[in-house]
Amino acid sequence: MSVAVPAIGRPRGAPRAGKRWRARVAYYLPAAVVFVLGLVVWEVGVGVLGDAAFVLPRPSAILAALGENWGAGRWPLAKAAMATLSEAIGGLVIGTVAGTIAAFATARWATAREVLLPVGIGASAVPIIAFAPLMNNWFGVLNPLSKMMIVAVLVFFPVYVNVVRGLVQVDASALELMRSYAASEWTILRRVRIPNALPYFFTALKVSATLSLIGAIVGEYFGGANDVLGRAIVQSASALRFDVTWAAIILGAASGIAAYIAIVSVERLVIPWHASVRGEGP
Amino acid sequence: MTDSATGGSTTAATSDAASHVVEIRGVDKTFARDGRVVTTALQGIDLTIGKGEFVSLIGPSGCGKSTLLRLIGDLTEPTSGTVTVNGKPATRARLDRDYGMVFQAPVLFDWRTVEENVKLPLEILGWDAGRRQARAREMLELVELQDFLRHHPYQLSGGMQQRVSIARALAFEPSILLMDEPFGALDEMTRERMNQEVLRIWERTGITVVFVTHSIPEAVFLSSRVVVMSARPGRITDVIDIDLPRPRGFETREQRRYFELVTAVREALRHGEPRDAVGSLDRAAAEGAIG
Numbered sequence: 397m398s399v400a401v402p403a404i405g406r407p408r409g410a411p412r413a414g415k416r417w418r419a420r421v422a423y424y425l426p427a428a429v430v431f432v433l434g435l436v437v438w439e440v441g442v443g444v445l446g447d448a449a450f451v452l453p454r455p456s457a458i459l460a461a462l463g464e465n466w467g468a469g470r471w472p473l474a475k476a477a478m479a480t481l482s483e484a485i486g487g488l489v490i491g492t493v494a495g496t497i498a499a500f501a502t503a504r505w506a507t508a509r510e511v512l513l514p515v516g517i518g519a520s521a522v523p524i525i526a527f528a529p530l531m532n533n534w535f536g537v538l539n540p541l542s543k544m545m546i547v548a549v550l551v552f553f554p555v556y557v558n559v560v561r562g563l564v565q566v567d568a569s570a571l572e573l574m575r576s577y578a579a580s581e582w583t584i585l586r587r588v589r590i591p592n593a594l595p596y597f598f599t600a601l602k603v604s605a606t607l608s609l610i611g612a613i614v615g616e617y618f619g620g621a622n623d624v625l626g627r628a629i630v631q632s633a634s635a636l637r638f639d640v641t642w643a644a645i646i647l648g649a650a651s652g653i654a655a656y657i658a659i660v661s662v663e664r665l666v667i668p669w670h671a672s673v674r675g676e677g678p
Numbered sequence: 679m680t681d682s683a684t685g686g687s688t689t690a691a692t693s694d695a696a697s698h699v700v701e702i703r704g705v706d707k708t709f710a711r712d713g714r715v716v717t718t719a720l721q722g723i724d725l726t727i728g729k730g731e732f733v734s735l736i737g738p739s740g741c742g743k744s745t746l747l748r749l750i751g752d753l754t755e756p757t758s759g760t761v762t763v764n765g766k767p768a769t770r771a772r773l774d775r776d777y778g779m780v781f782q783a784p785v786l787f788d789w790r791t792v793e794e795n796v797k798l799p800l801e802i803l804g805w806d807a808g809r810r811q812a813r814a815r816e817m818l819e820l821v822e823l824q825d826f827l828r829h830h831p832y833q834l835s836g837g838m839q840q841r842v843s844i845a846r847a848l849a850f851e852p853s854i855l856l857m858d859e860p861f862g863a864l865d866e867m868t869r870e871r872m873n874q875e876v877l878r879i880w881e882r883t884g885i886t887v888v889f890v891t892h893s894i895p896e897a898v899f900l901s902s903r904v905v906v907m908s909a910r911p912g913r914i915t916d917v918i919d920i921d922l923p924r925p926r927g928f929e930t931r932e933q934r935r936y937f938e939l940v941t942a943v944r945e946a947l948r949h950g951e952p953r954d955a956v957g958s959l960d961r962a963a964a965e966g967a968i969g
Contacts, residue, residue, distance in 0.1 A: 567783075567785065570785050576753070576778075576779040577802045588787070591787065669832070
């Protein structure tokens with residue numbers, strides 16, 4: 397049976413699932429090997445140097461400290477990590493919502509664009525973290541909201557600038573096409589600008605995931621409830637319990653990575669069509 | 679629809695004044711900066727296009743052929759003169775969705791499948807889901823992409839993408855198809871196949887086509903009339919009737935008459951260049967040859 401197959405071109409075939417897995421393993425394997433090797437060198441090297449174990453605890457010692465302080469002790473790290481992570485996520489949500497709303501207003505009104513965008517770009521150069529003591533003062537040192545606000549301010553600018561870009565930087569021909577359909581501004585926003593902005597939005601979110609943990613932890617350095625990662629880091633370090641300090645740092649890193657992975661997973665669901673998700677990006 | 683018995687007749691030959699789809703009268707288009715005219719893109723353009731005609735606009739870059747197309751489609755406005763489409767101002771025609779547009783880039787949306795891309799104008803026009811689906815499939819069949827409904831644009835070759843773009847432009851049955859160098863980015867062989875495809879669609883739908891190109895063979899092969907333009911200022915220097923018999927196919931490109939017409943268009947393009955000294959000086963200066 398002959399099928400009328402167009403003679404011009406052929407769709408690029410997607411790689412089969414098995415092949416894709418093998419490719420993925422091959423991609424991550426060198427990094428994993430280097431990581432494990434690094435741990436081994438660290439473990440053995442610190443053992444050889446002896447005294448260094450005090451300043452730089454061995455991975456095994458850090459792991460032990462993590463186990464001891466997981467749910468009990470002076471620094472219950474699991475609880476602290478949860479508290480810090482919820483501050484980070486709370487701030488991420490507040491900052492993202494605010495940044496997105498500001499971006500829509502900016503993209504919609506040319507006047508807003510002329511006023512807000514330069515201010516936004518300028519303000520993003522300010523070391524926001526310097527405002528941490530102020531936020532603690534405004535919202536209360538013990539109130540998680542003070543840390544959320546630090547995070548929110550930190551997250552606001554990347555989200556704002558990226559979403560504006562995504563809404564405004566639309567292919568001129570796409571706009572002419574919509575004009576030829578006599579489409580309303582609202583239709584153009586819904587059918588062209590918003591889908592166009594989604595990849596930019598997720599780029600901003602991925603940057604913000606790590607920023608939000610930095611913001612929350614550094615905010616906690618300037619004071620906060622006891623059972624948070626930032627306080628655990630400051631206090632264990634001043635008590636010379638560097639093994640606990642390292643354990644807290646590792647939990648902070650793990651939380652950041654978890655937040656990042658969560659965002660990437662959502663991104664894959666929402667914009668499977670985008671080059672960055674398809675794995676064909678630059 | 680074609681009359682091969684008499685050999686030389688074209689489908690456009692029967693059009694009369696009453697069936698003019700496009701009527702351009704005394705159009706100038708200048709671009710100004712700080713209130714001072716910096717470019718005269720078009721000067722004194724008069725052109726009428728009949729129903730069912732296939733008209734190509736050809737000329738060197740900077741002759742304003744794309745600007746002229748955009749004026750017809752109300753994507754830009756004339757500085758003076760009038761553009762009438764289907765007996766009404768171009769803006770009214772655009773609001774009535776009289777235009778199908780095809781650009782050099784396919785302008786497909788990656789977040790939509792091939793089928794959803796074709797449905798886009800129908801959604802905007804408020805068609806119900808069943809009608810949208812039926813029409814999108816019909817159109818994709820017309821461009822022979824019915825097996826690629828659920829593909830995304832990035833999974834298609836450039837030629838296939840441009841066919842989707844054509845299907846989308848025709849989906850809501852506009853009365854005039856405006857094509858702005860639609861095959862300029864394709865290789866020569868793909869371009870020739872696409873030419874054949876466009877002719878087949880044109881013959882089946884009877885739609886009026888205005889086609890911008892800088893390829894002489896393409897213009898001659900496709901058109902019922904070729905409008906030759908020249909640059910600085912952009913103006914129409916010649917209009918050549920293409921009396922090649924239809925349907926046209928592979929053999930058309932090997933006919934003696936075809937070569938004669940290609941030569942005629944080439945000559946017309948050459949004569950369109952500025953003849954007087956001032957003109958050539960202007961032109962040379964504009965091109966940076968004199969400094």
